[in-house]
Amino acid sequence: MQLEPMRFRLHNWAAWDGEVKGASSDNFAPVSLRRRVSPLGQKTLQSAWNLVQSGEINLIFSSRHGEFCRTVSLLDSLAREDAVSPTDFSLSVHHGLVGLLSIAQKNHQGHTAIAGGPESFCYGLLEALSHLRENADKPVLFLHCDDILPEPYAHFNEVGDMPVVISMLIANNGEGEEIELSIEKSPDSTLPSHYAVDFLKFITSDSAQALSIGGTLQCKWARR
Numbered sequence: 001m002q003l004e005p006m007r008f009r010l011h012n013w014a015a016w017d018g019e020v021k022g023a024s025s026d027n028f029a030p031v032s033l034r035r036r037v038s039p040l041g042q043k044t045l046q047s048a049w050n051l052v053q054s055g056e057i058n059l060i061f062s063s064r065h066g067e068f069c070r071t072v073s074l075l076d077s078l079a080r081e082d083a084v085s086p087t088d089f090s091l092s093v094h095h096g097l098v099g100l101l102s103i104a105q106k107n108h109q110g111h112t113a114i115a116g117g118p119e120s121f122c123y124g125l126l127e128a129l130s131h132l133r134e135n136a137d138k139p140v141l142f143l144h145c146d147d148i149l150p151e152p153y154a155h156f157n158e159v160g161d162m163p164v165v166i167s168m169l170i171a172n173n174g175e176g177e178e179i180e181l182s183i184e185k186s187p188d189s190t191l192p193s194h195y196a197v198d199f200l201k202f203i204t205s206d207s208a209q210a211l212s213i214g215g216t217l218q219c220k221w222a223r224r
Helices: 039-049 068-079 086-090 096-104 117-134 195-203
Strands: 006-016 020-022 058-062 111-114 140-146 164-171 177-185 209-213 217-223
Touching (some): 058 096, 096 140, 117 195
Parallel strands (some): 058 111
Antiparallel strands (some): 177 217
8 A cells, every 4th residue: 555645734733742842832722621621631722722723624633542531430430330420421532622622712614533543643644634635725723642541451552652742733835844744554564653753753853754664554754
C-alpha cells in the first residue's frame, strides 16, 4: 500500500507532551468546559481553543483510547455495584471532547471522531486532509490526544508511550509552512507506533524531513 503524497499548510498549532508547545496558551477555555473533563481532556481542549475560538470550521478528532480514565471509573463503579457517574457516562463516548468543544464555540459545522488503534493519529490526519480535498477553501481543525493506560490495563502500554496532545489548524493554502505527508506500508510489523510523538518532534525541529515507522504504516513528513 502506498498513497499519493498529500500537502497541507500548517496555519497554527499547539501541543502538550508534559509541557506546552506551539501557540500561546494565554486564552483559556471556559471553566465550565474544563471542569467536566480529565486533565488530558483539559490539555486537548485548551490547545484547540487557542487556535480558533469561533466560527464554522470542520473538527476532526482522533485518539486511540480517548479519555480512558472515564471508562475505568465506570467499570470500577459497576464492579462495586455503585451508582455510575452521570458525567462519566455521558462523556465516555469517543467523540465527547470534540462534542464539548463544538458546543462551547457554537460550531454547527459538525465533527468526526477517529479511533484507529496505534495508527489513530495517521488516520485522523488522513480524514482531515480528505476534508480539505473536498472543501478546498475551508480550513480544518485537527485534534489528537492519547494517554498512558492506567492500572489494571497498564501492561498494554508499549515502550515509549507517553501522554501527547496535538491540535492543528490546517488548510490548502495561505500562511504557514507547507508540509507533505507520504504514507506506505511499514516494512516491520513488530515496531511500536508513536506517530503523534514523532510528528511533534518534527515540527519542533529544523529538520527538512522525518520518518515515522510503526507496526502498520510508514509516514514520511517533509517541509516544502
